[in-house]
Amino acid sequence: QIGNALENDLLTDYFPAWTIIANTQAKRNKFLRKGVMGSRSLQDFNSLTYVLPKDFLRNAYAAYCLEKGRDPAFSDVDDTAKGLAFIKRELEERVFLFPGASQLLEIIESNRPGGKGEIFPIKAELLLYLWELISSSAQSSLTNHRATKALQRNTYAAKEVAEELIRYQATYLNCVDTAIELYRGDDLIVAPMTPVSVSHRYMRDLYEITKLDVNQLTQIASEWPDDIKGHLIGRFGKEGSEKSQCKVGFSRLDYSASGVGENPTLTIRPITYWVTRQFNKEIAIHKNIEHTRLREEYAERLFCTAEDFNCECPSALYLEVAVITSDERVPVIYKSTDRSALGRRAGNELLTCGPEFGFVWGKHVKNSDGVDCLDIGQTLVDSLNDEFKVVPTEIISWKIASLAIQSVHLNSSLLGVVKLSLSQTDLTQRLQTSKYHKKFESFLSRNQLLDRVQSDFGKGLWHATGLLRLTLAEQYMNVI
Numbered sequence: 291q292i293g294n295a296l297e298n299d300l301l302t303d304y305f306p307a308w309t310i311i312a313n314t315q316a317k318r319n320k321f322l323r324k325g326v327m328g329s330r331s332l333q334d335f336n337s338l339t340y341v342l343p344k345d346f347l348r349n350a351y352a353a354y355c356l357e358k359g360r361d362p363a364f365s366d367v368d369d370t371a372k373g374l375a376f377i378k379r380e381l382e383e384r385v386f387l388f389p390g391a392s393q394l395l396e397i398i399e400s401n402r403p404g405g406k407g408e409i410f411p412i413k414a415e416l417l418l419y420l421w422e423l424i425s426s427s428a429q430s431s432l433t434n435h436r437a438t439k440a441l442q443r444n445t446y447a448a449k450e451v452a453e454e455l456i457r458y459q460a461t462y463l464n465c466v467d468t469a470i471e472l473y474r475g476d477d478l479i480v481a482p483m484t485p486v487s488v489s490h491r492y493m494r495d496l497y498e499i500t501k502l503d504v505n506q507l508t509q510i511a512s513e514w515p516d517d518i519k520g521h522l523i524g525r526f527g528k529e530g531s532e533k534s535q536c537k538v539g540f541s542r543l544d545y546s547a548s549g550v551g552e553n554p555t556l557t558i559r560p561i562t563y564w565v566t567r568q569f570n571k572e573i574a575i576h577k578n579i580e581h582t583r584l585r586e587e588y589a590e591r592l593f594c595t596a597e598d599f600n601c602e603c604p605s606a607l608y609l610e611v612a613v614i615t616s617d618e619r620v621p622v623i624y625k626s627t628d629r630s631a632l633g634r635r636a637g638n639e640l641l642t643c644g645p646e647f648g649f650v651w652g653k654h655v656k657n658s659d660g661v662d663c664l665d666i667g668q669t670l671v672d673s674l675n676d677e678f679k680v681v682p683t684e685i686i687s688w689k690i691a692s693l694a695i696q697s698v699h700l701n702s703s704l705l706g707v708v709k710l711s712l713s714q715t716d717l718t719q720r721l722q723t724s725k726y727h728k729k730f731e732s733f734l735s736r737n738q739l740l741d742r743v744q745s746d747f748g749k750g751l752w753h754a755t756g757l758l759r760l761t762l763a764e765q766y767m768n769v770i
Contacts, residue, residue, distance in 0.1 A: 306352040306362050307432045313349055314425035321418045332418065336411035341401045346420060347373035353424040356431040374398070380423050390416050436461060446757065448748040451697050460593040466758035467747045469694045469703075472543055472599050477553045479690040479704065482667030483658055487557040489541045492651060497536035497562045502526070510562060518569065518603060521584065525568040534564035538649035538664070540605040540702035543693060544598045556693070558607060558664065560651050566606040566701065574699035588700060601702070605695070606648055608703040609669045611688065612759035613644040613678065614770075619714045619733035620763050622742075625753055626726055641731060641746075642753040643760060644708070647673030666690060670708065677727070679720045684711045687770040692762060696754035703755050707766045739764040 300308040320332035335343055350373030355362035362369075378398060384391040397410045412420075433456070444452050447465030455461050455470070464471040496509055507526050511519040539561030545554035573581045588603035612620055624639040625646075647669060649655070654665045654672075670688055674680035690706035712720065714733050721727055734742055739760045747757055 304356070304432055304435065306356050307428045310349050310353055310356075310428040311425055313345070314421045317418055317421045321414060330414050332414045334411045334413050335417050336409075337401075338409060341374060341398055342377070342412070342420070343417070344370060346417075346424075347377075349421075350374070350377045350424050353427045353431070356428055356435075359435070377420060377423065380427060384423075388419075390419055394420065433459065446743050446747040446761075448697075454589065454697070455593065458590055458593040460595075463593070466743065466761055467752060467754070467756070468697045469755040469758040470593075470697050471692055471694045471758065473545060473554060474692045475554070476689075476691055478556075478693060479666055479706075480553060482665065483656070483663040484556070484666055485661050486655075486664045487542070487555055488655075488662045489557055489559045492536070492560045492655075494536070494652075497560045497651065499534035499562055499564055500532065502531040502534065502564060510565060514565075514604070515602060517584065517587070521580075522565065522568055525572075528568060530564050530567040534562050534567075536651040537561050537563050537566065538607045538651055538655060539566075540601050540607045540693075542598065542600050546598055556664070558649075558655070561604055561606060563606075563648075565604050569604045570606060570699040570701050585698075585700060589697070592695065592700070601695075601700075603700060605700050605702045608646055608648050608701065609666065609673055609690070610646045610703045610755050610759060611644045611670070611673070611690075611706050611708045612763040613674075613717070614707055614709045614763060614767055615714045615717055615733070616686075616709075616711050617713050618767060619735060620739065620760065621714075621717060621733055622731040623721070623727045624729050624731060640753045640756070641751055642727075642756045643763070645673040645677040645726075646703075646753065646755075647676065666704070674708065674710075677724060678717070679724070680710060680712070685709075686711055689762075689766050689770045691766070692758070694755055694758055698754060705755055705759055705762060707759070707763050707770060709770050734760075736764055736767045 317332060321330055323331040325331065337343075340347075347370040351369040352362040352373075354360075354372055354376040378395065381391045381395050381398075385395070394412070394416055397412055401409055436456075436459075444455075444461070444465045446467065447455075448468050451465050451468050451470065452461075455463060455465065464474065490513065496506060499506065504526070507523065511522040514522065537560075539559045540556075541559045542557035543554060544557070569584075573585045584603075588601075591602050592599060614620055620643050623642055625642045626639065649664065649669055654669045656663050656665050671682050671685070674685065686709040688706060688708040690704050692705040694703050694705055695701075696703065710717070718730060721730070743757045743760050746752060
């Protein structure tokens, strides 16, 4: 669909690409349309003057210019000749793939002025094939040019993440290190009790596992696509099959249909921790073909979307914040490896800048006046107390303004910042006995935050969303 979703760069930087694609679509429509006598609207080409239709050759010249990064002003005296040379090259590359390519090359050589043979007509289906060739070339060139700009725009994206988004043509998404931001805005979370939509009915006896049995496994697995279902069934009896808590999973984010004054809609689902352990942690730790295929398939489904985001695979939702001390410093802390699947994958302790806490269904999903809500405020209190020994009276203010996917294992996070009444010294003393963090590396001032992001992205040093949280701290430090 080239008209309904016309991107701005097609009207400015890459207008020739839009022209070629639109003209090809017009030829397709003519080829498919038949008159009352059964003849196609796209006629065979037969000319004693031209080798190929002149409008086609000029579009082929535009495809050539697009590939080379030239300005196709169409004032080049050799524009049709260069278009002809370009299409010959494209056909020569395909002679072993499509018999019609050889046939077209023979016709071109015969029909040229001074050619050695007779004049041959070009059948409509082969003419359409020529248009499809230059359309494919234009789309390929467009992807390459956009990729270069995307790499420049996503300055802080890890290389493999940026390249993946290029493949999915999702380069409009902001990336920092290995975190892919689906949405950033002050309207994402506007109250401690945030209304949410819930998919799948919560059943305590299904999701709160004391000991996983076959019947329970069958019900849990049936909620997921067949390949994930098979994977989960194959993990029966593995680690975590007893006393598995019900967590909150990310399902959808809808924002495109929001009207003025309406907030994005977050959809959540109950998900037992056993599922995220067997799916998300497994694809994070292991790099074999099967785990890689599962991750790539569901990453592509998530990011190749016309609008909004629908997550079809398990994705545990976390609340993750950057801590800001009373003297406006952000801690850089080593996270214990045994508390991080990413750390186990990397083989070393990873850096973080605040707590990373999974929502618990029984504690953090509540009904307020008939509306399902996610209790962000209580979750923040729980996370700071659990990891940093912080009590509610030591929390000055907080802001949650981002939803991101952790690209390695496809878990998701609501991200933000929290300001504490504790100083840098106070926080250092508080964390001496933490079970999650082994040691401090440093504290950063606001002026140092983006410098640290720039120096560390793509090196595998940080927890997935750590550097993205630093950018939020830089944005909101003087606001909250």
